[in-house]
Amino acid sequence: MNVLQPSDHVVVVGAGVAGWRFVEALRREGYGGRITLAGDEAYPPYDRPPLSKQVLAGKWDPQKTLLATPELLEKMDVTLRLGVRATDLDVASTTVRFADGTSIAGTHVVIATGARARQLAFSAVEKLHTLRSRADVERLNHDLISLAPGSVVGVIGGGFIGAEVATALHQRGFVPIVLEAAERPLVNVLGPEVSSWLVELPASMGIELRNDQQISDVVERDGALAIVFADGDEMAVGAVVVGAGAVVNDEWLATSGLEVENGVVVDEHLLASDRVAAIGDVARFSWKSVTGTEPVRIEHWQVATDHAHELARYWTRGEQPADLVVPYFWSDQYAKKIQLLGHPRPSDDVVRVSGSDEEGKWLALYSRGGIVTGIVTLSQPRGLMLSKCLLEMPTALDDALQVAPWAV
Numbered sequence: 001m002n003v004l005q006p007s008d009h010v011v012v013v014g015a016g017v018a019g020w021r022f023v024e025a026l027r028r029e030g031y032g033g034r035i036t037l038a039g040d041e042a043y044p045p046y047d048r049p050p051l052s053k054q055v056l057a058g059k060w061d062p063q064k065t066l067l068a069t070p071e072l073l074e075k076m077d078v079t080l081r082l083g084v085r086a087t088d089l090d091v092a093s094t095t096v097r098f099a100d101g102t103s104i105a106g107t108h109v110v111i112a113t114g115a116r117a118r119q120l121a122f123s124a125v126e127k128l129h130t131l132r133s134r135a136d137v138e139r140l141n142h143d144l145i146s147l148a149p150g151s152v153v154g155v156i157g158g159g160f161i162g163a164e165v166a167t168a169l170h171q172r173g174f175v176p177i178v179l180e181a182a183e184r185p186l187v188n189v190l191g192p193e194v195s196s197w198l199v200e201l202p203a204s205m206g207i208e209l210r211n212d213q214q215i216s217d218v219v220e221r222d223g224a225l226a227i228v229f230a231d232g233d234e235m236a237v238g239a240v241v242v243g244a245g246a247v248v249n250d251e252w253l254a255t256s257g258l259e260v261e262n263g264v265v266v267d268e269h270l271l272a273s274d275r276v277a278a279i280g281d282v283a284r285f286s287w288k289s290v291t292g293t294e295p296v297r298i299e300h301w302q303v304a305t306d307h308a309h310e311l312a313r314y315w316t317r318g319e320q321p322a323d324l325v326v327p328y329f330w331s332d333q334y335a336k337k338i339q340l341l342g343h344p345r346p347s348d349d350v351v352r353v354s355g356s357d358e359e360g361k362w363l364a365l366y367s368r369g370g371i372v373t374g375i376v377t378l379s380q381p382r383g384l385m386l387s388k389c390l391l392e393m394p395t396a397l398d399d400a401l402q403v404a405p406w407a408v
């Protein structure tokens with residue numbers, strides 16, 4: 001590996017948290033050459049997690065999510081190109097082409113184009129809201145302002161985004177009704193047991209959750225919206241927010257010759273080719289875990305940040321990646337905090353080792369083949385951090401139960 005030289009030019013495509021943290025990390029590691037950061041949004045890099053929390057709840061101005069302040073942009077000495085969509089990458093010449101007809105030839109390219117909200121093709125698609133970007137939250141806020149307090153808002157999808165949106169809407173005096181297609185939210189993410197412990201949370205906050213909802217359409221009726229169910233029933237709502245997961249932004253690389261398979265496939269150094277890397281939500285990377293190495297794409301804020309740091313260290317110092325990586329995720333919903341360490345499968349075994357539904361806080365371990373694969377907590381941040389050691393080396397579930405680090 002030849003480390004970056006001052007004569008190099010690193011082009012970062014995608015000005016989200018991964019792209020921005022990478023720029024910061026490169027400078028911190030001492031790289032003094034050119035950096036161009038290009039993104040298709042109108043705003044300089046900002047943080048997404050507060051959008052569905054503090055910003056939608058009306059507690060934060062969207063400007064507070066800004067990561068790349070004017071002072072930092074100047075300090076990082078980065079050329080920022082906003083509002084430009086990359087359409088094509090020529091890997092051999094590390095040249096990125098944009099929709100406005102311009103192109104940038106760098107010596108190295110970092111793909112950090114993340115993911116976007118999945119849209120549902122209902123009749124009233126123009127009126128539906130999703131929540132991925134600052135523009136999305138501003139458009140949603142604009143519509144909410146004209147809604148009377150107490151108006152019903154349909155939230156389609158009870159996953160992490162849907163739950164956070166419902167919480168924020170409730171805090172603002174609206175009446176969110178969460179419509180979940182599965183038997184209960186997050187069953188396909190956290191598994192049957194953990195999702196069953198969470199199912200009463202909305203009600204405890206006075207929010208209605210309806211499971212097993214088959215929605216066939218959302219239509220406009222006399223200027224208002226109606227959610228149409230498969231059985232013909234209709235529900236009138238003031239607005240609809242869809243939280244139906246994300247779609248990876250990798251289509252622009254279709255002709256690049258890179259391996260693209262629900263994300264850009266990268267090696268253990270996050271490289272897709274000699275001088276092209278992919279980081280964050282868009283990367284399908286080799287994740288080294290306690291149960292071995294497997295290709296994964298993980299949509300977690302912490303993983304995007306870790307990728308940025310790891311790639312910067314590799315390109316500036318040739319530093320090898322860590323032996324084991326422990327992904328971290330959190331979600332603030334229904335006045336509780338869910339936190340997850342590791343990347344367990346929904347089919348993994350689960351044992352709750354501390355707390356209970358009644359206490360409103362608990363800690364549970366996931367395991368596969370007798371090895372601990374994940375730790376999930378409800379409002380028990382200390383227990384989570386104390387237990388992280390269980391994922392930093394392969395740990396038998398029996399040993400974990402004996403040592404019980406969460407109880408210290």
Ligand SMILES: Cc1cc2nc3c(=O)[nH]c(=O)nc-3n(C[C@H](O)[C@H](O)[C@H](O)COP(=O)(O)OP(=O)(O)OC[C@H]3O[C@@H](n4cnc5c(N)ncnc54)[C@H](O)[C@@H]3O)c2cc1C
Pocket residue numbers: 013014015016017018019038039040041048049050051052084085086087112113114115116131132133161249252279280281282298299300301302304328329330331332
């Ligand atoms: C509302 C919300 C709340 C969240 N809350 C949490 C949370 O509580 N905890 C947690 O762990 N994670 C959370 N996440 C997930 C976390 O924000 C993501 O994992 C993180 O943003 C990924 O960063 P990224 O830079 O890889 O991608 P992104 O943030 O998606 O950034 C990619 C950027 O690239 C741009 N782009 C895409 N295609 C192109 C193109 N062709 N040309 C140029 N630019 C392009 C995009 O518009 C975007 O600006 C949340 C996400 C959302 C949307």
